[in-house]
Amino acid sequence: MATTSAHATAAAEPHHEPSFVRKYIFSTDHKVIGIQFLFMSLFFLLIGGLLAGVIRWQLGWPTNPDMPLPGGGLLPETMVNQGIVLPEFYNSAVTMHGTIMIFFAIMPLLVGVYANYLIPLQIGAPDMAFPKLNMASFWTAAPAGVIMLAGFFVAGGHSGAGWTQYPPLSANPEFSGVYMGQQLWLISMIVLGFSSLMGAVNYVTTVINMRAPGMTWFRLPLATWALFVTAVLILLAVPVLTGALILLLFDQTIGTTFFSPEYGGEPLLWQHLFWFFGHPEVYILILPAMGFVSEIIAAGSRKPIFGYHAMVLAIIAIAFLGWGVWGHHMFQSGMNPTLGMGFMATTMVIAVPSAIKVFNWLATMWRGDLHFHTPMLHAVAFVGMFVIGGLSGVFVASTPVDIFLHDTYFVVAHIHYVLFGGSLFALYAAITFWYPKMFGRMMNPLLGKLHFWLTVLFFNLTFFPMHNLGIAGMMRRIYDPNQYEFLRPMQELNTMISIAALLLIGTQLIFAFNFFWSLFRGEPAPANPWRANSLEWAAPSPPPHGNFARTPVVYRGPYEYSSPLSVEDYLPQDDPPAEGPEPVPAPATSH
Amino acid sequence: MPWLPAQVSTFGGEIDSIFYIILVITGIIFLLVEATLLWFAFRYRHREGRKAEHIHGNWKVEVIWTTIPFIIVIALGAMSFGPWARIKMLGRFPAPGLEIGVMASQFEWMVTYPGADGRLGTDDDFQRRNQVHIPVAQPILVHLSAEDVIHSFFLPHFRVKQDAVPGMDNQVVWFEATEPGEYELACAELCGTGHTRMRGTLVVHSAADFETWYEGATQTAN
Numbered sequence: 001m002a003t004t005s006a007h008a009t010a011a012a013e014p015h016h017e018p019s020f021v022r023k024y025i026f027s028t029d030h031k032v033i034g035i036q037f038l039f040m041s042l043f044f045l046l047i048g049g050l051l052a053g054v055i056r057w058q059l060g061w062p063t064n065p066d067m068p069l070p071g072g073g074l075l076p077e078t079m080v081n082q083g084i085v086l087p088e089f090y091n092s093a094v095t096m097h098g099t100i101m102i103f104f105a106i107m108p109l110l111v112g113v114y115a116n117y118l119i120p121l122q123i124g125a126p127d128m129a130f131p132k133l134n135m136a137s138f139w140t141a142a143p144a145g146v147i148m149l150a151g152f153f154v155a156g157g158h159s160g161a162g163w164t165q166y167p168p169l170s171a172n173p174e175f176s177g178v179y180m181g182q183q184l185w186l187i188s189m190i191v192l193g194f195s196s197l198m199g200a201v202n203y204v205t206t207v208i209n210m211r212a213p214g215m216t217w218f219r220l221p222l223a224t225w226a227l228f229v230t231a232v233l234i235l236l237a238v239p240v241l242t243g244a245l246i247l248l249l250f251d252q253t254i255g256t257t258f259f260s261p262e263y264g265g266e267p268l269l270w271q272h273l274f275w276f277f278g279h280p281e282v283y284i285l286i287l288p289a290m291g292f293v294s295e296i297i298a299a300g301s302r303k304p305i306f307g308y309h310a311m312v313l314a315i316i317a318i319a320f321l322g323w324g325v326w327g328h329h330m331f332q333s334g335m336n337p338t339l340g341m342g343f344m345a346t347t348m349v350i351a352v353p354s355a356i357k358v359f360n361w362l363a364t365m366w367r368g369d370l371h372f373h374t375p376m377l378h379a380v381a382f383v384g385m386f387v388i389g390g391l392s393g394v395f396v397a398s399t400p401v402d403i404f405l406h407d408t409y410f411v412v413a414h415i416h417y418v419l420f421g422g423s424l425f426a427l428y429a430a431i432t433f434w435y436p437k438m439f440g441r442m443m444n445p446l447l448g449k450l451h452f453w454l455t456v457l458f459f460n461l462t463f464f465p466m467h468n469l470g471i472a473g474m475m476r477r478i479y480d481p482n483q484y485e486f487l488r489p490m491q492e493l494n495t496m497i498s499i500a501a502l503l504l505i506g507t508q509l510i511f512a513f514n515f516f517w518s519l520f521r522g523e524p525a526p527a528n529p530w531r532a533n534s535l536e537w538a539a540p541s542p543p544p545h546g547n548f549a550r551t552p553v554v555y556r557g558p559y560e561y562s563s564p565l566s567v568e569d570y571l572p573q574d575d576p577p578a579e580g581p582e583p584v585p586a587p588a589t590s591h
Numbered sequence: 592m593p594w595l596p597a598q599v600s601t602f603g604g605e606i607d608s609i610f611y612i613i614l615v616i617t618g619i620i621f622l623l624v625e626a627t628l629l630w631f632a633f634r635y636r637h638r639e640g641r642k643a644e645h646i647h648g649n650w651k652v653e654v655i656w657t658t659i660p661f662i663i664v665i666a667l668g669a670m671s672f673g674p675w676a677r678i679k680m681l682g683r684f685p686a687p688g689l690e691i692g693v694m695a696s697q698f699e700w701m702v703t704y705p706g707a708d709g710r711l712g713t714d715d716d717f718q719r720r721n722q723v724h725i726p727v728a729q730p731i732l733v734h735l736s737a738e739d740v741i742h743s744f745f746l747p748h749f750r751v752k753q754d755a756v757p758g759m760d761n762q763v764v765w766f767e768a769t770e771p772g773e774y775e776l777a778c779a780e781l782c783g784t785g786h787t788r789m790r791g792t793l794v795v796h797s798a799a800d801f802e803t804w805y806e807g808a809t810q811t812a813n
Contacts, residue, residue: 332753344675359656469593
């Protein structure tokens with residue numbers, strides 16, 4: 001099972017110092033590639049956040065000349081005129097906030113960064129199975145990002161059809177007024193899809209083939225399990241999206257009508273294809289987060305993860321059921337209502353494995369010895385926020401209730417409790433947890449806690465009241481709710497939400513400062529600052545090229561905290577057992 | 592805090608009661624889970640000399656906390672089937688008291704009424720822009736279509752929402768008003784730069800008022 005031959009090959013490479021370009025720019029080292037993805041996606045997180053600021057500014061003070069958009073003067077008059085965000089730019093901001101956050105910030109942070117960085121380290125491998133493909137994956141993602149950003153600078157502005165890009169609005173420039181921006185959106189997404197596929201092939205192959213001796217499937221850390229299953233989802237889902245994107249690009253450029261009704265095309269076909277990808281995508285965006293949180297809650301509680309096998313089964317169940325729920329995005333779309341009933345049933349059932357995971361995290365904390373360092377705070381907050389996102393999902397899963405709540409701010413609240421309260425909190429947990437490993441320095445704990453508490457506060461002040469806006473009927477993606485009489489009483493709440501949202505964005509500067517300041521001034525990190533068990537902590541901080549001085553041998557699962565077999569409250573996976581030599585698998589060549 | 596707008600349709604109450612049942616059930620789960628989380632965070636926080644218990648799990652509790660949520664979500668799903676079928680499934684529609692056509696386009700609602708012959712699709716049909724007039728206590732059947740992009744026909748006070756999709760001209764929606772008055776019709780699907788102003792008015796008349804309005808309208812139309 002273990003592939004010592006792969007290790008031997010890597011170890012046999014001559015060890016001369018590579019040039020700067022080979023080491024930091026066109027590197028094949030999985031750790032450097034992970035860090036490249038980290039800087040890229042943090043940059044896009046900033047852009048996505050600024051776009052959210054534009055949206056909230058308009059909704060807080062709609063078309064108000066007394067409240068000009070700060071910095072609006074820097075933008076061309078086709079976007080912001082005399083401080084007022086124009087409807088064209090508002091639609092672009094809504095579209096690009098969603099697109100950038102989902103595809104260029106959260107997804108690469110979860111997968112591009114951590115699948116790359118963690119998988120080889122956690123399974124005890126020197127690198128990925130295909131290091132050059134891995135490098136190509138990053139250097140495909142980066143141009144996709146440049147193409148996406150270019151859309152803001154072309155005549156006609158960026159795509160304004162929403163991140164879901166429903167045709168005919170997205171297919172026919174006559175209806176949207178957007179030409180080039182729309183095409184750049186599609187091309188960028190097609191290119192990004194290839195990057196995701198190259199990454200996913202690599203992650204799957206690496207986990208299957210390159211586990212260290214003794215690393216059986218059920219000794220894998222849950223982060224690696226989650227990333228592995230996520231990679232399988234990416235492999236199966238992304239080609240569907242890429243295919244649909246190419247058809248849509250044809251509709252736009254060479255006059256086909258796959259999704260436009262003029263010559264018998266079908267707008268709903270796009271929705272089926274998009275959501276057939278899009279719902280597994282939702283799980284691509286949450287499964288790795290669940291994996292990171294499992295690592296951090298176990299380490300922070302000094303206790304084995306409760307129900308390891310149930311956790312693995314729940315990940316697999318979510319991944320499997322995730323293929324049969326896409327129609328719940330389309331209950332009111334004109335899809336046959338009988339079909340809606342089937343999708344309601346599958347959607348209700350998929351809530352169960354998520355519930356199992358929440359109960360197991362709680363049970364992990366039960367009778368633990370909880371150390372609330374910054375990563376643990378974020379991980380526990382993840383559980384609290386994810387519960388809200390999960391429960392609000394039950395409302396919109398019920399088809400009759402969805403008639404009213406569909407396409408309202410209730411859905412906006414729901415998606416943000418899952419993607420921000422869930423994924424992004426898990427990412428803050430992951431970044432602060434693995435930062436010492438990545439950069440060999442600790443982040444400042446005081447700034448970390450300040451950032452955490454302010455983020456929890458402003459996050460909830462921003463997104464919890466959005467449930468109320470939705471329950472009162474406020475539609476999504478609407479430029480000026482005051483056009484409607486029944487929405488006018490909500491202006492005060494909208495202004496309050498905007499203030500909280502701007503403070504939430506501002507709070508992230510604390511994180512940015514801590515991140516960059518600690519790179520140079522942080523306390524030097526030991527190899528295992530959190531006294532955790534999995535293999536990445538057996539390598540030095542930061543690990544050298546090739547990761548491990550000698551291939552680790554794994555004797556046990558990753559969650560042996562507070563074990564009676566150990567004096568310490570942790571027992572690393574590669575610590576040889578005290579009494580009696582265990583059957584040691586074939587020895588690996590050391591450096 | 593903003594809350595559900597007053598509902599004025601025959602099935603609005605049914606939708607709202609499912610909403611409230613889900614709100615109570617998820618509300619209880621929410622309180623229990625968050626309280627447990629906070630209690631554990633406080634009770635088991637690190638103290639000098641505390642040692643965590645080495646527990647790997649328990650299949651019995653796994654089965655319990657898998658089964659209970661399963662039963663709850665299945666019950667919620669089962670509860671939703673009936674109302675959904677009555678509201679959206681063509682075979683279950685009541686016989687209409689009035690049939691109208693609504694054509695959505697960027698950025699307006701064109702409403703077509705049957706003329707004196709009482710039938711849609713004949714020469715004496717007449718149209719009103721952004722104005723829907725209906726009688727109270729009569730099932731209304733709306734033939735929904737779209738000219739350019741996808742729009743969504745949203746009557747918040749009636750708990751009605753249905754996308755209007757270009758090329759799908761067989762879309763129908765029904766509802767029945769319980770209170771006369773003036774209500775708003777909104778577009779709920781992003782449809783372009785004018786999406787925000789794609790607003791219509793729905794006037795529910797008492798039976799006698801509707802008669803008067805209808806006669807006036809057919810006369811000016813002819």
